[in-house]
Amino acid sequence: MKGSVMTAMVSIDAVGKSYASGFEALKGVSLDIHQGEILALLGPNGAGKTTLISCICGISRPTRGVITVGGHDVIDDFRAARRLVGLVPQEINLEPFEKVMNSVRLSRGLFGKPRNDAFLEKVLKRLSLWDKRNARISELSGGMKRRVLIAKALSHEPRVLFLDEPTAGVDVELRRDMWDIVAQLKADGVTIILTTHYIEEAEAIADRVGVINKGELLLVEEKAALMNRMGRKELRIELSEPVAAIPEGLSDYNLRLEDDGLTLVYPYDVRKERTGITRLISDFGAAGLLLRDISTRQNSLEDIFVGLVKEQDGDAA
């Protein structure tokens, strides 16, 4: 990523983290996050997503490696780095007896911003929390509490926003709101990093997707490139009688033989103008093959993800 035209808003260089228990939660992660992009970090539970975010935000101290935000080292120059960062934690950590407005005001003050209730009003309205500004947090529903966490993170006008599993266990309406808010923030130039294990979420809003498992970053790719892989489909043709080899007339098609010669698999690209399916079927007839059934199968982000994680588990074994 070095030398790219875009500037790295967050730069993570060979970051490792071992907890006091000796457990190595991050095993040398390197990643540049560009200014203004939305990056989705995908990974199963325990992959190290929260640990990585905690190391960037100052909640945990990395054991090794260097992290900068906006060019400021998160340890040596923590004030400048943290001023840029808003964090929406995974857990709903809120003071139950506090009023919404006071809680949000505290966040703004902590980040060194002068009181500005007009701005906070805008934030609360955007999150449909304005009516609840004088309610105690304990009186709010789970979804509302999550909105309060977001309001707190936005209260100090961050340039980088971390959303740690923002849509885990929230209703459809809030999820859609959340995506709208993320889109608006992106339009304002805010860099957004979100973790999730919902692949559709990464698909819907991210510019780039990173896959993390067992403390290692397995892949970071433009979503478009990933979608390219996903654009590939397979046509599976079941035969009535098994064949020993791919018939000669069909050698141009890059076919694969499976199920002891009972299935022929044809990979193709759906987005091409011609998929070659019509021609293939008629050539099947010409080769004298009897078809029993036809099905198609799409390579999803989930497949890619599961494949990568399996590969890694296989390597470890």
Added chain:
Amino acid sequence: MNWQAVYAMYSFEMARFFRTITQSFVSPVISTSLYFVVFGSAIGSRIQEVDGVSYGAFIVPGLIMLTVMTQALSNASFGIYFPKFIGTIYELLSAPVNFIEIVIGYVGAAATKSMFIGLVILGTSALFVDLKIQAPLAMLAFLVLTCLSFSLMGFIIGIWAGNFEQLQLVPLLVVTPLVFLGGSFYSISMLPPFWQTVTLFNPVVYLISGFRWSFFGIADVPIGISLLAISAFTVICIGIIWWIFKTGWRIRS
């Protein structure tokens, strides 16, 4: 310095205090009155005077110290333990604040609260006995230093505590005995010589003695030593807190 953050933490903590203002004041006022009934009337009828001061007046400085020390300790320890317990500490750890600012905000609020309560007890006492304060400035200085140092100590306990039992443990097992045996309700000179010597190892003795001196001009130990003791105690607490934040002990995983 991020003074905006200090102000935000301080006013947030004070708001919690003012929300429960009645409880915060009613309970010390009632317990002070009870002390006067029990110690002042029951015991005071047998002990007429200590060093020329009526027993009722003699116990006032000790009573204020007793309450201020326990209040500072519990306010400060709870103040920082609570965010740890409910998880809101993430916000302090990820904010652009350093340990000095967190300590000024949290310890400052706890010290202010206990100071308020100390002054309320002083006012309540004045209703029961005739009080003359010989050195008001010294009195205030001792009060402020005590609120501050015990709030610092409370802050350390709050960081150290892993559960609510531990939060109560140190105040109950260490501080309360030291305070009760520190001459709150008697003069050291009333003890047998052996216990007088033992008592001199109790740091609280120096605080109460100095504080009482500022009221009546009488003291168990020289005033200079009292000032030195409380200053040393404050410095030690600040040193421990500095180390806690430097190493991230019990706060940063």
